[in-house]
Each structure stands twice: as structure tokens, then as C-alpha cells.
Amino acid sequence: MATHKLLLLPGDGIGPEVMAQVEKIVGWFRKRGLGFETETDLVGGSAYDAHGKAISEEAMGRAQAADAVLFGAVGGPKWDGVPYDVRPEAGLLRLRKDLGLFANLRPAICYPALADASSLKREIVEGLDIVIVRELTGGVYFGEPKELVTLENGQQRAVDTQVYTSGEIERIARVAFDLARKRRNKVSSSEKMNVMKTGVLWRQVVSRVGKAEYADVELEHVLADNCAMQLVRNPKQFDVIVTDNLFGDILSDIAAMLTGSLGMLPSASLGMEDPATGRRKALYEPVHGSAPDIAGKGLANPIAMIGSFGMALRYSFGLVEEADRLEKAIANVLASGLRTKDIAAPGTNAVGTKDMGEAIVRELEAQS
Ligand code: NAD
Ligand code: IPM
Ligand code: MN
Numbered sequence: 001m002a003t004h005k006l007l008l009l010p011g012d013g014i015g016p017e018v019m020a021q022v023e024k025i026v027g028w029f030r031k032r033g034l035g036f037e038t039e040t041d042l043v044g045g046s047a048y049d050a051h052g053k054a055i056s057e058e059a060m061g062r063a064q065a066a067d068a069v070l071f072g073a074v075g076g077p078k079w080d081g082v083p084y085d086v087r088p089e090a091g092l093l094r095l096r097k098d099l100g101l102f103a104n105l106r107p108a109i110c111y112p113a114l115a116d117a118s119s120l121k122r123e124i125v126e127g128l129d130i131v132i133v134r135e136l137t138g139g140v141y142f143g144e145p146k147e148l149v150t151l152e153n154g155q156q157r158a159v160d161t162q163v164y165t166s167g168e169i170e171r172i173a174r175v176a177f178d179l180a181r182k183r184r185n186k187v188s189s190s191e192k193m194n195v196m197k198t199g200v201l202w203r204q205v206v207s208r209v210g211k212a213e214y215a216d217v218e219l220e221h222v223l224a225d226n227c228a229m230q231l232v233r234n235p236k237q238f239d240v241i242v243t244d245n246l247f248g249d250i251l252s253d254i255a256a257m258l259t260g261s262l263g264m265l266p267s268a269s270l271g272m273e274d275p276a277t278g279r280r281k282a283l284y285e286p287v288h289g290s291a292p293d294i295a296g297k298g299l300a301n302p303i304a305m306i307g308s309f310g311m312a313l314r315y316s317f318g319l320v321e322e323a324d325r326l327e328k329a330i331a332n333v334l335a336s337g338l339r340t341k342d343i344a345a346p347g348t349n350a351v352g353t354k355d356m357g358e359a360i361v362r363e364l365e366a367q368s
Pocket of ligand 3: 249250253287
């Protein structure tokens with residue numbers, strides 16, 4: 001039996017609450033004979049409280065050695081005052097950078113049962129199935145200089161730097177084109193070439209890769225501000241959207257609301273394939289954060305976290321049938337009318353995190 005080594009990093013706020021539900025799903029697959037081995041470690045504010053930094057060297061070593069990392073969420077008001085370099089979010093950024101996770105896939109699917117849960121009209125979102133491919137290890141998140149200094153005149157000055165090389169753009173473009181070929185064959189590339197040099201380079205490189213290697217895939221260019229508007233106006237025009245680190249962060253929160261809630265959006269962060277083994281480093285995380293406003297109340301929707309494990313089944317372990325089964329279980333539970341508060345119609349009954357997790361496990365059981 002193949003062994004799959006999973007590192008669980010629940011993190012802060014609702015992170016541990018939603019991760020506890022994934023552990024039940026992992027347990028169910030283990031009972032069915034799949035060889036999952038799990039380890040758990042600290043990240044974010046909880047790691048800062050224990051070690052004075054957002055992730056320990058030991059946890060980094062475990063992440064490097066794991067077949068896949070499952071990540072909950074980090075951050076919260078408790079750590080607002082900690083030094084910038086050790087703030088909770090630094091743990092996540094270090095994982096992305098050190099594991100080389102340059103490709104972040106953020107699928108936004110509107111489950112049929114949730115077409116009325118979005119803040120947009122049913123006909124705008126019904127049947128929606130798009131993927132945002134976000135570049136994750138470059139751009140303004142990591143560009144140097146990055147500083148906040150006090151000037152001689154007493155004013156302060158802050159600098160962030162957006163940097164991209166053609167190589168970084170080429171590799172993320174290929175991820176988007178390859179994905180589009182397995183879907184509806186269309187890539188929308190989003191930047192701001194009208195004001196940014198990185199945008200000019202982005203458009204040039206994506207066009208060149210498209211023409212030379214993917215002439216069969218339709219390619220369009222959409223300025224990022226227009227892309228945000230189009231996502232709300234008519235999101236079904238898109239198939240795969242490829243964009244930089246910061247625009248991808250913002251566009252994916254917009255896309256989340258098309259599915260009903262931020263609590264619905266999973267993601268996969270993938271590294272380069274090792275040509276010798278065919279394997280890639282990978283981290284799976286919901287798009288949402290630690291939700292301090294509902295943390296500790298048992299109200300969080302665990303579907304984004306459970307769906308992220310579904311992506312791990314598919315992308316890290318090649319367990320396509322199991323991934324399909326898990327997605328079907330989620331769809332069936334939603335079709336049965338069960339709702340956490342974020343996706344329930346106002347004034348209707350909602351269940352908690354644990355009830356939703358357990359209903360999905362029961363549905364997996366019922367399917368087999
Ligand atoms: P957030 O995503 O934590 O929450 C935004 C809103 O969405 C809140 O009202 C929250 O209650 C709701 N929400 C989020 N996830 C939900 C879920 N699963 N079920 C139901 N409702 C859900 O964003 P924020 O409030 O801007 O950030 C809070 C903290 O989280 C910050 O410290 C931020 O840096 C951090 N953050 C972390 C990650 C991550 O760890 N990947 C992602 C985003 C934000
Ligand atoms: C996300 C989050 C992170 C980001 C933060 C927590 C660093 O918002 O994964 O979407 O900005 O990438
Ligand atoms: Mn974000």
C-alpha cells in the first residue's frame with residue numbers, strides 16, 4: 001500500500017476548526033485502505049506564541065519532507081502588534097517561497113444547490129466553473145526593496161516592489177494553458193500593461209508562449225480592473241484566468257462570492273514537477289483567512305478546507321476517483337439543503353462546522 005505523508009498545519013482562528021473536519025475525512029479514507037500518515041505542527045500566530053516566529057525550522061523541514069501540506073489559516077488581531085518579519089502571515093509566505101509553490105490554482109465552482117446563495121442573481125452564477133491561476137512566489141509580495149523608513153524631514157516612506165522575470169511568467173502561463181486544454185480551452189490573461197512595466201512584460205510573454213506552444217488555445221488579454229468588473233458582470237465568459245500574485249489575491253476573493261461564500265473556495269499551490277520522480281511539492285489551503293469574527297464559535301464553513309483536501313487527492317496522489325467521490329459528497333450534502341450560516345438564506349436554519357463535516361463523512365459512507 002502506498003503511503004502518503006501529509007503535514008497538517010491548522011494555524012489560527014477557524015483554521016483548527018475546519019482542519020478538524022478534514023481529519024475526519026482523512027480518517028474515513030484511511031479506513032477504506034488508503035495509506036495516509038499525518039503529522040501536525042504549528043504555523044502563524046500559534047507558532048509565534050510557541051517559538052517567537054511564524055514557522056519553526058523543524059516545521060519547515062517537515063513541510064519539505066511531506067508529500068503534501070494541508071494548511072488551515074493564519075493571523076488575527078491578537079498578533080496585530082508583533083514585528084513585521086514574524087507576523088503570522090510570514091509563515092505562509094515562507095512556505096510558498098521555500099517550497100517553490102509558484103502556481104496557485106483557485107477554482108470557483110457554483111454548486112447547483114447554491115445558485116441562490118450568491119449575492120449576485122442566480123442566472124449570473126448558475127453553472128459557473130472557472131479557475132484563477134495565480135502566480136504565487138513573485139511580484140510585489142517578494143520584490144526588493146521592500147521597506148518602511150523614516151526620512152530626515154520626519155516623514156515616513158514605504159516601498160514595495162513589483163518584479164517579474166520572463167521565466168517566472170512563462171512557467172505560470174504554461175500551467176494556465178495546460179489547464180485550459182483539459183477544460184474549455186480558453187485563457188484570459190490579466191495585468192495592467194497600461195501603467196506597469198511588469199504588465200507589459202506579462203502580456204508579451206503570455207502572448208509568445210500562447211502563439212508558440214498553444215496555438216489551439218484561445219487567448220485574450222483583460223486589464224485587471226476590467227477583469228474585476230467582468231467577474232461580477234458576466235463571470236461565465238471566463239474559463240481560466242492567469243494573473244500575478246496581487247491581482248490573483250484580489251480577483252479570487254471576488255470569485256469566491258460568485259460561489260456563495262469565501263468559505264467555499266479551495267486552492268492548490270504547486271511547485272515544479274521533478275523530472276526524475278514526476279512529483280511536485282504541494283500545499284493545499286482554503287482561500288479564506290482565520291475569520292476572527294467567527295473564530296471559536298463553531299460556525300465556520302469547512303467546505304473550502306475539505307475541498308482543498310479533495311485537490312490534494314487529485315493533484316498530489318492521483319486519486320481521481322476518490323477526489324470525484326469527495327466532491328460528489330459535498331454536492332449531495334448541499335443538495336440535501338444542509339447549510340452553514342455563510343451560505344444559508346437569511347432567517348433559515350444553519351448548522352455548525354462539525355455538523356457539516358460529519359454530514360460529508362456520512363455521505364461518503366452512503367455512496368459506497
Ligand atoms: P477572512 O477570510 O478571514 O474573513 C473575511 C470574512 O469572510 C469574514 O467575515 C469571515 O467570517 C468570513 N469567512 C471567511 N472564511 C469563512 C468560512 N470558512 N466560513 C464562514 N465565513 C467565513 O479575511 P480577513 O478578515 O480580512 O482576515 C483575517 C485574518 O486572516 C488576517 O490576519 C489575514 O491576514 C488572515 N488571512 C489569512 C489567510 C490564510 O491564512 N491563507 C487568507 C486570508 C486572510
Ligand atoms: C491568501 C491570503 C494571503 C495572501 C495572506 C494571508 C498572506 O490572503 O492566500 O489569499 O495575500 O496571499
Ligand atoms: Mn487572499
